[in-house]
C-alpha cells in the first residue's frame with residue numbers, strides 16, 4: 001500500500017556548500033512512499049495528482065526531514081554522558097575507559113546496546129557509524145540488537161594493544177581473528193562493518209598492520225578512528241611514531257586513509273595534511289559539542305571545505321553532549337561564529353551536514369540522506385510540542401529558511417514524534433501528540 005505524508009518538507013539533494021539551490025523546501029509538501037522507498041517528493045497537490053490512490057496522512061503543522069546520519073558516536077559511552085570538566089586524556093582515564101571495561105559483561109553490554117539504539121532513534125537518527133566496544137561478545141549483542149532495531153548501522157570492534165587499561169588490550173593476532181570472525185558473521189547481514197583502531201596512541205605498528213590486512217581482505221568494509229583531537233594526544237602520537245611527518249602519516253603508512261575512511265575530530269591540522277585528506281577522498285566527522293566539552297579546540301571548517309575534504313557531523317557520545325543531531329548542527333553553527341575565520345553556516349548547510357553529508361561519508365548516498373525518488377524512506381517526523389517556543393516560532397515564521405533555523409535552534413527529542421527507516425517505524429513517541 002502506498003502512503004502520502006502531508007507536511008512541510010526539507011531536504012538537501014545537492015551540496016549547499018557547492019550549489020546555491022542545495023535546499024529543497026515544500027511548505028505544503030507531500031512525501032510518497034511505496035514499498036519502503038520514496039516514490040515522490042514535492043508539492044502536496046502535485047503528489048496527490050500523481051498518486052491518487054495513496055493513503056494520505058495529514059501531518060500539517062509538523063516537519064519531515066531525512067533521517068539524521070551520525071558519523072561518530074560511541075556505543076559503550078551512553079552512561080558517561082555529562083562527565084564534564086576534563087580534557088581528552090584525563091576524561092578517557094577517569095570516565096570513559098573504566099566504563100568501557102564493564103562492557104565485557106554480556107548482559108551489561110546488551111542493556112547498554114538497548115539504551116544506545118533507543119538514544120539514536122528517539123532523536124531522529126536513522127543511520128550511524130558507531131564506535132563499538134573492545135569485546136567481541138559486546139559486539140555480538142550490539143549487532144544483534146542493531147539488526148532488530150531496524151536502524152542502519154555500521155560498526156566494528158574497537159582494537160588497541162597499548163596505553164589504555166590492560167583489560168582493553170588485545171594482541172594483533174587476536175584482533176585479526178576477532179575482526180575476521182565478526183566481519184564474516186555480520187557484515188552486510190543487516191549491518192555493515194568498520195575496522196576500528198581506537199587511535200594511533202593506543203595502537204602499535206603491528207596492530208595497524210593487522211587493520212591494513214583486514215581492509216585489504218574485506219574490500220566492502222569501512223574504516224574509522226580518531227585523529228588530531230587534542231594537543232597532548234598529538235604530542236604523544238608524535239613521540240610514539242617518530243618517523244611520521246604528522247598524525248595523518250601514521251594512518252597513511254598502513255593504507256588506512258581512503259574514501260572508505262571516516263576520521264573523527266581533526267581539530268588541529270595543517271594545510272598539507274588537509275590536501276592529502278582531500279586527495280584520499282576521506283571524510284572527517286566533525287564533533288563540535290565534544291570539541292567544546294573536552295576543550296579540544298575550534299574546528300577549522302573553512303580550511304576543510306577549501307581543501308575539498310568531505311565533512312559530516314558526529315555527536316561523539318559520550319565525549320559529546322547527547323544524541324541530538326539538530327543540537328550538533330547548532331553547536332557547529334555557534335562554534336563557527338567564534339572560530340577564527342569561521343564560516344557562517346546557513347540552515348541548508350546544517351541540514352546537509354546532518355543528513356546527506358553523512359550518507360556520502362558512509363558510501364550510502366544512493367540509499368539515504370535525502371528524499372530523491374528511489375531512496376529508502378528514512379525520515380524523522382518533527383512536531384513542536386504544544387504551546388512551546390518552537391511552535392510559536394514555526395507558526396509565525398516569515399520564511400521556510402527561518403523555520404529550518406528554528407528547528408536546529410529549538411528542537412530536541414521532545415519534538416520527535418516518529419522515526420522511520422525503509423518506511424518502517426523504528427521509534428514512536430509514547431505520549432502521542434495530535435494528529
Ligand code: GUN
Pocket residue numbers: 074088092096198199226229290316319
Ligand atoms: N580518542 C580515543 N578514544 C576516544 C574517545 O572515546 N572519545 C574521544 N572523543 N576521543 C577519543
Ligand code: ZN
Pocket residue numbers: 072074131226264316319
Ligand atoms: Zn570518539
